[in-house]
Amino acid sequence: DGGITQSPKYLFRKEGQNVTLSCEQNLNHDAMYWYRQDPGQGLRLIYYSQIVNDFQKGDIAEGYSVSREKKESFPLTVTSAQKNPTAFYLCASSAGDRVNEQYFGPGTRLTVT
Amino acid sequence: GQNIDQPTEMTATEGAIVQINCTYQTSGFNGLFWYQQHAGEAPTFLSYNVLDGLEEKGRFSSFLSRSKGYSYLLLKELQMKDSASYLCAVRGPGGYQKVTFGTGTKLQVIP
Numbered sequence: 001d002g003g004i005t006q007s008p009k010y011l012f013r014k015e016g017q018n019v020t021l022s023c024e025q026n027l028n029h030d031a032m033y034w035y036r037q038d039p040g041q042g043l044r045l046i047y048y049s050q051i052v053n054d055f056q057k058g059d060i061a062e063g064y065s066v067s068r069e070k071k072e073s074f075p076l077t078v079t080s081a082q083k084n085p086t087a088f089y090l091c092a093s094s095a096g097d098r099v100n101e102q103y104f105g106p107g108t109r110l111t112v113t
Numbered sequence: 114g115q116n117i118d119q120p121t122e123m124t125a126t127e128g129a130i131v132q133i134n135c136t137y138q139t140s141g142f143n144g145l146f147w148y149q150q151h152a153g154e155a156p157t158f159l160s161y162n163v164l165d166g167l168e169e170k171g172r173f174s175s176f177l178s179r180s181k182g183y184s185y186l187l188l189k190e191l192q193m194k195d196s197a198s199y200l201c202a203v204r205g206p207g208g209y210q211k212v213t214f215g216t217g218t219k220l221q222v223i224p
Binding site: 041043044045058090099102105106 | 153
């Protein structure tokens with residue numbers, strides 16, 4: 001079955017620690033995205049990548065970093081510089097066709113205390 | 114920039130019809146999406162409109178008026194499983210065609 005996987009589903013970290021969230025897709029999509037979702041707010045774009053070895057900052061990139069070494073993988077690192085890291089993180093991918101709808105992974109709920 | 118407005122919450126009765134509205138202001142437009150998101154889960158794609166008019170897909174329909182900056186999602190024959198948040202998202206112009214999401218409308222279906 002094709003799809004997007006994110007792991008783990010729940011993650012707990014202490015303040016001051018960096019943490020990396022995994023995102024893998026086997027849909028053969030070129031584009032991949034990271035969003036965070038907070039209560040009462042829409043999805044906000046952190047980073048996106050349209051092709052391997054290239055990525056761009058979204059609206060709220062500060063305190064985050066990404067890499068895109070393989071087409072299938074787009075890991076997100078939440079650094080200690082991110083002021084409010086506790087959130088629901090969603091990874092998505094899209095094919096780049098006319099509609100270009102995004103397919104989302106199940107999400108990772110990160111709690112930093 | 115882009116600004117998207119949706120009602121925060123709605124309640125409707127099982128078997129009924131509900132219309133969820135979305136208005137947007139954008140510096141450029143290249144399509145509007147509706148996604149469904151159950152609590153704690155990932156959004157799933159429902160519909161896409163780029164031209165004016167109604168797109169029907171089973172129990173769900175989506176309408177777009179570009180001149181009015183307005184869209185609605187129509188859900189017919191409501192079922193309990195339709196209780197979810199419905200996200201309106203607008204795609205902008207340019208090479209990347211960034212998608213901006215609204216805050217979502219939480220729909221509760223009651224017996």
